[in-house]
Amino acid sequence: KAGVTQTPRYLIKTRGQQVTLSCSPISGHRSVSWYQQTPGQGLQFLFEYFSETQRNKGNFPGRFSGRQFSNSRSEMNVSTLELGDSALYLCASSESSYEQYFGPGTRLTVT
Amino acid sequence: GQQLNQSPQSMFIQEGEDVSMNCTSSSIFNTWLWYKQEPGEGPVLLIALYKAGELTSNGRLTAQFGITRKDSFLNISASIPSDVGIYFCAGPPGTYKYIFGTGTRLKVLA
Numbered sequence: 001k002a003g004v005t006q007t008p009r010y011l012i013k014t015r016g017q018q019v020t021l022s023c024s025p026i027s028g029h030r031s032v033s034w035y036q037q038t039p040g041q042g043l044q045f046l047f048e049y050f051s052e053t054q055r056n057k058g059n060f061p062g063r064f065s066g067r068q069f070s071n072s073r074s075e076m077n078v079s080t081l082e083l084g085d086s087a088l089y090l091c092a093s094s095e096s097s098y099e100q101y102f103g104p105g106t107r108l109t110v111t
Numbered sequence: 112g113q114q115l116n117q118s119p120q121s122m123f124i125q126e127g128e129d130v131s132m133n134c135t136s137s138s139i140f141n142t143w144l145w146y147k148q149e150p151g152e153g154p155v156l157l158i159a160l161y162k163a164g165e166l167t168s169n170g171r172l173t174a175q176f177g178i179t180r181k182d183s184f185l186n187i188s189a190s191i192p193s194d195v196g197i198y199f200c201a202g203p204p205g206t207y208k209y210i211f212g213t214g215t216r217l218k219v220l221a
Contacts, residue, residue, distance in 0.1 A: 004153070033209065035211075042211060042212075042213055042214065043154075043199065043201075043211035044211075045208055045209050045210065045211075048208070048209075056208045057208075058208065090153050090154070092153070098142050098144065098159060098161075098203065099144070099156055099159050100144070100156065100209070101156060102146075102153030102154045102155070102156075103153050104151070104152055104153050105152075105153050
């Protein structure tokens with residue numbers, strides 16, 4: 001099976017702009033989770049979607065949002081970008097909620 | 112908030128040596144997961160543990176689910192250069208939300 005794919009792999013945006021990141025899970029996986037990884041804060045959970053419904057959410061401001069489509073593909077949106085949003089954004093998919101398989105990530109740089 | 116503390120933070124070891132690292136939580140977990148991340152890539156699942164006291168191996172890697180359910184251990188035997196990377200523990204303290212440890216950075220001296 002093909003692994004988790006994320007697009008784009010790299011992105012540069014300006015403060016105040018918004019950005020949409022995309023994730024295609026492993027075929028058959030209905031759960032998709034998003035994480036933010038920074039050197040200072042490590043890997044932090046953003047949210048999880050299962051069958052198009054947000055099942056859990058981490059402690060991030062409302063500027064961070066997501067959605068999942070009927071084919072399990074997921075998008076994450078960040079509005080009004082801040083410098084501190086610069087990070088590696090990782091998507092993970094799973095059949096169950098426990099064993100997660102990660103994509104390569106999208107490296108977002110906000111200038 | 113909840114945290115997973117991993118130790119050591121980093122370690123240099125000689126090729127061929129055995130490595131031990133651990134992860135502790137302030138609360139009980141029902142599942143422990145161990146991942147490895149290499150530069151420019153996402154974390155890769157190494158081992159999943161589901162039962163207190165469970166000992167599971169994956170090649171040269173062995174992980175244990177602590178009997179208190181608040182800790183887990185990962186051992187790597189006979190380390191090789193490709194073991195370089197950051198090792199993370201992770202778990203779901205609630206039903207679906209996940210937290211990751213601070214990571215142990217492993218560097219191998221050939």
